[in-house]
Amino acid sequence: MTEEKVKRGLFLIGIVLVVLFLSSCEAVFTYSPLSFFQRDPANMSTAQKISYAEEALSSGNKEAMAKAYNSIKDLAAKNPKDVELNMLAAKLAVELSGVPDVINEIVQGKIDLSGSDGGKQIADFLAGGGVDPSLMIEASTYYINAEDNGAELSSTDYIMGAMGILLDAANDISPDYSSISDPNEWSGNSSVQAKVKEATDFLDKGLAGLSDDDPAKEVLQQFSNFIGSYAS
Secondary structure (H helix, E strand, C coil): CCHHHHHHHHHHHHHHHHHHHHHHHHHHHHHCHHHHHCCCHHHCCHHHHHHHHHHHHHHCCHHHHHHHHHHHHHHHHHCCCCHHHHHHHHHHHHHHHCCHHHHHHHHCCCCCCCCCCHHHHHHHHHCCCCCCHHHHHHHHHHHHHHHHCCCCCCHHHHHHHHHHHHHHHHHHHCCCCHHHHCHHHHCCCHHHHHHHHHHHHHHHHHHHCCCCCCHHHHHHHHHHHHHHCCCC
8 A cells, every 4th residue: 555545544534533523512512401401492392391491400500590480480370270380480480589598598507597687687698699589479479389289398398488478578568678687667567467477377387297306397497486576
């Protein structure tokens, strides 16, 4: 074999390898989660929208979750008794709200709900960037709908739902939710007090299903006591 033929053969092999490499890259891009999230769920079937929402939740991709939420809440509006749609809408709204971080701080003991400044700490957190309490309020409606239609909620679900109801009450007093720092501002307002009771009752449903040795019970009880401090 001449040197020229060897060079030509190596050149052809090189072209094949480049083509295979580019095809592989294209396949990875085409089927990657990133590519999937670039699609518009508005043009998907119901099953595809649900799948998209579940993938978005698992990924933690905020942009994808926002698109999924808009799509799922439209479906939930048309099917208000659908447990799966209500739970998906609730979880998406919770994640997009940024409020779970304050729940984590409560669980970790960074915010002491039994202390005198627990409400102020929560108010300060809500006033920070990247938090949208209105989405938490929307989530509470979906949790209530889901539970009313037979869903089995977790301890976390009950806390998130109750938090949303409490924030709804706080919003009635002050749109910036600052009133959550002072329970005295809630006194004598019948509509607000009705929401406080609703939040407590909702959370107590979660407490009722827990055994005394369940570590989640202490957290729920502490949160229930905290909500109760706004009752008058």
